[in-house]
Amino acid sequence: MSSFDYDLFVIGAGSGGVRAGRIAARYGARVAVAEEYRVGGTCVIRGCVPKKLFVYASKFAEEFEDAVGFGWTSEKVSFDWATLIENKDKEIDRLNKAYIRNLEAAGAELILERAVVEGPNTVLLASGRKVTARYVLVATGAAPFVPRHLPGHDLAITSNEAFHLDRLPSRICIVGGGYIAIEFAGIFSGLGVETVLIYRGEQILRGFDDDIREHLAGEMKKKGIELRTRSDIASIERSGTGVRVTLNDGAAFGAGQIMFATGRIPNVTGLGLDKAGVEMTPHMAVKVNAYSQSNVPSIYAVGDVTNRVNLTPVAIREGHAFADTVFGGKDVKVDHSLIPTAVFSQPEIGTIGLTETEARQGFKAVDIYKTSFRPMKHTLSGRDERTLMKLVVDGDSDRVLGCHICGPDAGEMAQLLGIAVRLGAKKSDFDATMAVHPTASEELVTLREKWVAGK
Template sequence: MTFDYDLFVIGGGSGGARASRISAGEYGARVAVAEESRMGGTCVIRGCVPKKLMIYGSQMPKEIEEARGYGWVDASVGPFDWPMFRDKLNRELNRLEAAYTNGMVNAGVDTYKSRARIVDPHTVELSDGTRYTTKHILIAVGGRPALPGIEGEEHGLISDDLFQLERLPGKVLLVGGGYIACEFATILNGFGCKTILAYRGDALLRGFDEEMRDHVSSQVVNSGIELRVQVTPKRLEKVGERVLVTFDDDQQEEFDDVIFATGRKPYTWDLGLENVGVKLGPNGQILVDEWSQTSVPSIYAVGDVTDLVNLTPVAIRAGHNFADTVFGGKPKPCDFSQVPSAVYTRPHELATIGLTEEQAAARGQVDIYSGGFRPMRSLFAGSEARSVMKLIVDVETDLVLGCHIFGPDAGEMLQMVAVAMGMGATKADFDRAVAIHPTVAEELVTMRKPVRRVGEAKPATLRHSAVS
């Protein structure tokens, strides 16, 4: 059978763009991409990139304050021009979107500005009714913010809305306790908004290392954000230009804006998956194997729509592996057992890879190496902010099972740790490294004695000998 395309990609975000560009540009496949919104997807348009730029911008007053601690006594910051920043940010996002689009077009990819649905295992239909046949279909539509399902939630905003606000709120309620909530609280607080962060749990960043969760929570409070744990809204009402929130303890309070950062869900509705029997998981995610293949052999999926590890580099790697496997003759399964990640709070961010202390202790005996200190740069300026380095080491094998860094530019440091851990680094390997002094990162290779040992030792292997 002759197809219109070798590959039709639904979704032009990080994973879809990489898969299409490599498939067409490097392996000569006939490829098309349909994107209903903007090329570049969540990360480029309404996620990682604009968020990081907003974090940089929101911390400029702190940079000026630090400068005064170094003797620049006249250093000062004037009023913040939000419209100017927002418009400049949009111009940068337009540039990046064009770069994504041009990268695919230059590789020979046909692009369609349209929603696409699956008709059968080898046919997709655009929103204008046009149909194309294809040998393979790749779903890379990502995820969307999830609302909590409470009365009046339509009066709240989602994380996507933050980048297009007409004005910054004087008083804002952020609902959630994950990395998106923590980062947006950092941004809004840095821009001068009175920021309240409400989370139904007892500590921020569920799923992260417990010790590091405590450090992030303390920093959030010390930076001026009001943290309310074990409380969550149950109803929102519009009162003039403001939003009246009723919490689950029946307390009421008005805010200029309420922003929900209560998780994300795979964007699998209205894709036509029911037409072909693609199997979904309990959260609506598309179930795939290590080759990104769904229950339908001709249909694949990568990125947040699979709900495996919802990070941009993971989607990119899965998209590239797909292209290598299907069109490049170089089979590459996806292994996301060790994925580094970072939470861009300020003044210190949290970066992590591997097992948490709690996860490691549940598997066996581990030594915990941990060091806390006040970094030279901020200490000299009068800051009390502390950095913490933590290594989790298997007692039996000496393998480094986890690394957690809370400090300035933690993500930059952890990237190189990820290389070492991917090669099977041991604590002895870290010890052999010569420190670069004076740096924050040198603490990673100068922690000689564990602060504690946790977990239960694995039972000795029984050896049986023949008895004559």
Template sequence: MSDFDYDLFVIGGGSGGVRAARVAAGEADAKVALAEESRYGGTCVIRGCVPKKLMVFASLYGEMVDDARAYGWDHADASFNWKTFQTKLQAELERLEGVYQKLLDNSGVDRFDQRATIADAHTVELADGTRKTAKHILVATGGWPVRPDLENADLGIVSNDIFDLPELPKNILIIGGGYIACEFAGVLNGMGVEVTQYYRGAQILRGFDDEARGLIAEEMKNRGVDLHCGTDILELSKDGDGIKIKATNGTEKVFDQVLFATGRSPNTDGMGLEEVGVELGRKGEIVVDEYSQTAVPSIYAIGDVTDRVNLTPVAIREGMAFVETVFKGNPTKPDHDLIPTAIFTQPEMGTIGMTEEEARDQEPVHVYVSSFKPMQQNFAGRSDRVLMKLIVSQETDRILGCHIVAPQAGEMIQMAGIAVKMGATKKDFDNTVAVHPTMSEEIVTMREPTRST
């Protein structure tokens, strides 16, 4: 008989926490509980990847209607109804939340629909004062968007709020240059909102390949986003029904909405972590070792709360590795190397491996680049451009990085990612027959390097 109420207590009902809880209960026959203070599914399902991707789909249909006319389809002009979409979106999120709850229930996990904090190395305290003990505690509380330290910042909204807007604004100012800011700029622009975007840095999508992010910035502007780099806001204030801003470039303007997409912070405040000996980093992230274990041996953490690689599939992998390590006797480190990633900007970007800048700082490389107008959009009279790019080691011929800017780039990079992860060489790509006519065939038909560094 165990001395504890549970073998495992998970705090956080997002993708990582739910996967770890149900696998530990279902496959390792552990006695498991999970506490979630908000909605099951976490950021990804409720206020991130899933609703955002559905918004991306919705925002693209207006463009498709225009293209269809160029292809000979005769129909009336289309208009977007936010309420119709929003009602269906919320119903879908509720359905998915129910799926997550059912997965836990069917695995025999005890659910507590309330906030949980840590009282000691083996004790969790629920919001109602109840205490539960566990041999192991797993923190999977994710992250949360933050507002900048600016007077009246509460007048603006953050990414969580987008999905619940009672109506779409006529115009919006988006502050930030990361993938969340750029994705919502494309989405709202596609839905007919007049979008202005300020980013204080020299170019959007810092950390991604320079050539790829440069093309995305150019295409965003071509599609109607009023993008200003090297620009930030100094102040904002209420102005009637709008928000008046003053920018570093001297602009003073009133917007219906201001969206802050200026970063996220780990959800660790007030959880009692430091009090029991768990080390927190500069941003409040939980510091863990290669096996997701904290400074307190019985307490582990996975997902965005650790601020390692903040992606849903990574949190799930970390959860699975935790179960393997702790409950199956198979020490497993989550693999954070060569993770394929999609950024659902418009145009979309898929990427894996090193950027050109990172690679050339490490070793001599050949760079293969093809940029062109895709057949489908070109026929419709649009000037869109796409980019296919490979970074190749001169010494080993191995593909060090692959970057795609194109419609459906996320779908393409998933497939290319398998080859790159396996250690494919440029010769392997060259030996693969092209699928014609497709955009992605360019990945295997680039014979001569564009440049070598």
């Protein structure tokens, strides 16, 4: 019999921690999972799931308008924020219970209280009870970042609070240029809120392909979203029931709410990792090797707390690989390259592989194939919206290095394109694939003319 209380103690019941706990328990390990808030983590409780539901809700205004061109009438249409919040909460409750059932069905013990690390094999619970484990897995995720030095920072909300507002503001200022800021800008704008996006960089979505960034920015402006790049917040003040925002160039304006979406920081504060001697990265994430193991052999970490690739499917894959390796007797490393990614902006982005800039930095010859077109739906709706598709190809080997789409259902396309790109598909393989007509995705297999700069 082991001298430890558990074989595995997981701190954090988000997607990565739950997956690791379930798989380890199925291998016969004695597993406990501690969670101080709700089971499901950021993605399920206050992240991608409720956000996607909000995206759906925000699109209906345009759908009703577009329907007129197809012979429908759209009179007496209204929106009720409270109904959306209530129904969203019901779905989150359902998912929370499902996660609990899945953990318990796998044989893991769920402990609903805060847990912190006391040593390499010791965990302290909020109740004061100490437990020991052969392995400790840290899966505490990350939290929204608000700059504390900013005057009036306490008046700002983050994505956490955006899901629980008592009412919609008439105007909102969103600070940030990453995918969370972009997605919420589309959500609030679609729900009828006057939306201003403030970003200190030259263009939104740093790290994405430049053509996609420019295209999406143009489409967002068409929808009435005000983009203020090369700008930053200097201060925030209370003004009536809202706020007054002052920018670093002296410009000022009022808003019902100001929301920060300027990145997320690993949840390590007060976790006790220093007591165990766990090494951290310069950005205060848990430093781990290819097997998600820290410098302390008994302590592992997965998901956003490691600040590798902060996406839910990545955390799940890391948690599964950890359990397979440590408890399943397998040698499993997670490949963090070629990860398909979606941004649920409006219009949507789907991407896989290298951007054009990255490709030109690493390959001698790069061929670009791209097209921009009006989606078939809008030939009758009359909406001024265009889709952009782009293939980045190695000019020597003909291998597709990257694919980038901005348009309806781009995320769905990226998932399937991820398989082809990961398998090393060549442009000639795309060309030889029969098109499905009439679809937007058929453009990906009918692109023949290389794009030439300045043409």
